[in-house]
Structures are given as C-alpha cells and as structure tokens.
Amino acid sequence: MSVTRIFAIYIRQIFLLKSNPTRLATVFLWLVIDIIQWGFITKYIGSFGEATFGFVTVILGAILLWGFMSRIQQGILMAFLEDIWTQNFINFFGSPLKVSEYLCGLVMTSITTGLAGFFAVVTIAGVVFGYNVFRIGVMLVPFMFILLIFGIAMGVFVSAIIFRLGPSAEWLAWPIPMMLSLFAGVYFPISTLPPLLHAFAKIIPASYVFESMRSILSAKAFPGDLAVNLLIGAFLALVYLFAASRVFIYIYRKNLESGTIARFNAEAL
Numbered sequence: 623m624s625v626t627r628i629f630a631i632y633i634r635q636i637f638l639l640k641s642n643p644t645r646l647a648t649v650f651l652w653l654v655i656d657i658i659q660w661g662f663i664t665k666y667i668g669s670f671g672e673a674t675f676g677f678v679t680v681i682l683g684a685i686l687l688w689g690f691m692s693r694i695q696q697g698i699l700m701a702f703l704e705d706i707w708t709q710n711f712i713n714f715f716g717s718p719l720k721v722s723e724y725l726c727g728l729v730m731t732s733i734t735t736g737l738a739g740f741f742a743v744v745t746i747a748g749v750v751f752g753y754n755v756f757r758i759g760v761m762l763v764p765f766m767f768i769l770l771i772f773g774i775a776m777g778v779f780v781s782a783i784i785f786r787l788g789p790s791a792e793w794l795a796w797p798i799p800m801m802l803s804l805f806a807g808v809y810f811p812i813s814t815l816p817p818l819l820h821a822f823a824k825i826i827p828a829s830y831v832f833e834s835m836r837s838i839l840s841a842k843a844f845p846g847d848l849a850v851n852l853l854i855g856a857f858l859a860l861v862y863l864f865a866a867s868r869v870f871i872y873i874y875r876k877n878l879e880s881g882t883i884a885r886f887n888a889e890a891l
Contacts, residue, residue: 623723631719631727635701636734648700649735650742653689657743660685661751680839681809682753684832688808690740691769691776691828692799697732698777699784699795706789721874725867728781729774736773761838764852765831771859772827776802779866786873807832827862830855 639645664681705711714724747753756762780795787794803809805819806828815823823829830851837848 623720623726627719627723628726628730631724632730635704635727635731638704648696649693649739653693653739653743654746656685656689657682657747658750661747661753665751680836682747682751683755683758683835683839684808686740686743686747686755687765687769687831687835688803688828689743690736690766691773693739694732694736694770694773695777695780695799697735698728698774699780701728701731702781702784703789703792721871725778725870728777732774732777733770736770758835758838761834761848764856765835768827768831768852768855768859771856771863775859775862775866778863778870782866782870782873785870785877802826802828805829807836811836825858827855827859
C-alpha cells in the first residue's frame with residue numbers, strides 16, 4: 623500500500639471539512655446534545671431521595687465512550703457517502719488507488735474526527751457537570767481501543783452494505799448504533815436483558831467494555847475477570863474488523879466485474 627495515496631484520501635476529507643464549516647456539525651453537534659441532555663437527566667435522577675449511586679459518573683462515562691464509537695462508525699460512513707454524493711467515487715478507482723488504501727484513508731479521517739469530538743465533549747462534561755472521564759484510570763486506553771476497532775468495523779461493514787445495495791440504502795446505516803446500544807449494555811447492565819438476548823450481547827465487543835466500566839466505577843476496584851473480558855472484547859473487535867474489510871473488498875470486486883459500480887453516479891443524480 624502507498625502511504626501517499628492513503629494520505630491523499632485523508633487530506634481530501636480534511637479539506638472538505640475546512641471548506642465547509644457546516645460539516646463540523648456532524649462531528650460535534652450530536653455529541654454535544656447527547657452529553658448535555660444526559661448530564662441534566664442523570665443529575666435530576668440523582669437528586670431523588672438519598673441516592674448513593676453515582677448516576678452522573680456511570681451514565682456520562684457510558685455516553686462519552688459510546689459517542690466516541692458512534693462517531694468513528696459514522697465518520698467512515700459519512701466520508702464514503704460524501705464521495706458518492708459528489709459523484710467522485712468512480713474517479714478514485716480510475717486511478718492506481720487500491721481499495722485497501724481507500725479504506726485506510728477513510729479510517730484515518732474517522733479517527734481524527736472521532737478524537738476531536740471525544741475531547742470536545744470531555745471538556746464540556748468537565749466544565750458543565752464536573753465530570754472527569756479519566757477517573758476510569760489506565761483502563762480508559764483499552765476501553766477506547768476496543769471501541770475504536772469495533773467502530774471502524776461497523777463503519778466499513780455498513781459502507782459495504784450501501785456499496786452492495788446502492789446509495790438509496792443509506793437509511794439502513796443510521797439506526798445501527800442505536801440498535802446495538804440496546805444490547806451492548808451502554809445504559810443498563812446486560813443482566814437486565816431477557817435471557818434469550820444474553821447470548822447476542824456476548825458477541826458484541828462493546829458489551830465487555832461497558833460491563834467492565836460499570837464494575838470499576840461502582841465497586842471502585844478492578845473486577846477479577848477484567849483482563850479476560852478485555853481480551854475477549856478486543857479479539858471479537860479484531861475479528862469483526864477483518865471480516866468487514868474482506869466483505870467490502872469482495873463487494874468492490876463483484877461490483878467491478880458486473881459493472882454495477884457505475885450506478886453510484888447514476889443514483890446520485
């Protein structure tokens with residue numbers, strides 16, 4: 623792979639953000655709304671009676687990390703859709719650019735915007751609600767690593783679905799993070815789910831992050847199975863990333879052979 627070609631894809635997306643500041647709304651707006659809304663909700667809930675459970679600590683931490691992962695997924699998706707909307711997608715592959723280089727460029731873009739959005743809302747959470755996400759400690763690093771890899775895998779897979787079904791299928795992409803949050807234990811423990819859904823939750827890498835985070839913040843100590851949970855979560859995330867990238871490359875080759883790749887310009891009109 624060529625680092626130069628990967629950087630060209632990346633820098634093009636950065637220039638698009640700089641040339642049109644309204645695109646920054648996709649990076650910061652929803653994250654800011656979520657953190658402010660949930661911050662006030664958790665403060666309100668915590669005000670009832672003599673609550674000893676740290677609602678703000680646990681819920682805001684979950685919102686920050688889930689928002690980071692969602693931003694990674696949507697960063698890849700938005701960059702992919704941008705190339706379709708501008709009817710520029712086919713032009714890329716009329717050049718020596720490889721599909722793996724294209725994906726790497728999109729991933730670099732999503733990591734940049736995802737980290738920018740994360741640090742912005744961390745600052746807001748600290749200033750408005752006095753919340754410090756770094757109280758999770760050194761475990762924040764493996765937590766974010768697992769969510770980063772899983773977010774990339776989701777973004778690549780959703781882009782592959784659109785690549786296969788056409789631009790009109792983009793509406794399928796937006797509900798996926800919200801649907802997964804129901805089974806990943808973001809807002810509540812997995813034990814709350816019906817027993818039949820426990821098995822599904824166990825194959826979602828993010829569930830190991832949020833269950834571990836709740837245990838650390840509630841007990842103020844590292845659970846005994848923490849290392850095992852993180853290894854399982856990281857392994858699943860890497861497997862999904864490998865599978866998603868192979869699916870995208872396979873669909874690209876099939877579309878190229880059949881000529882259906884041309885419809886991405888036609889449907890964008």
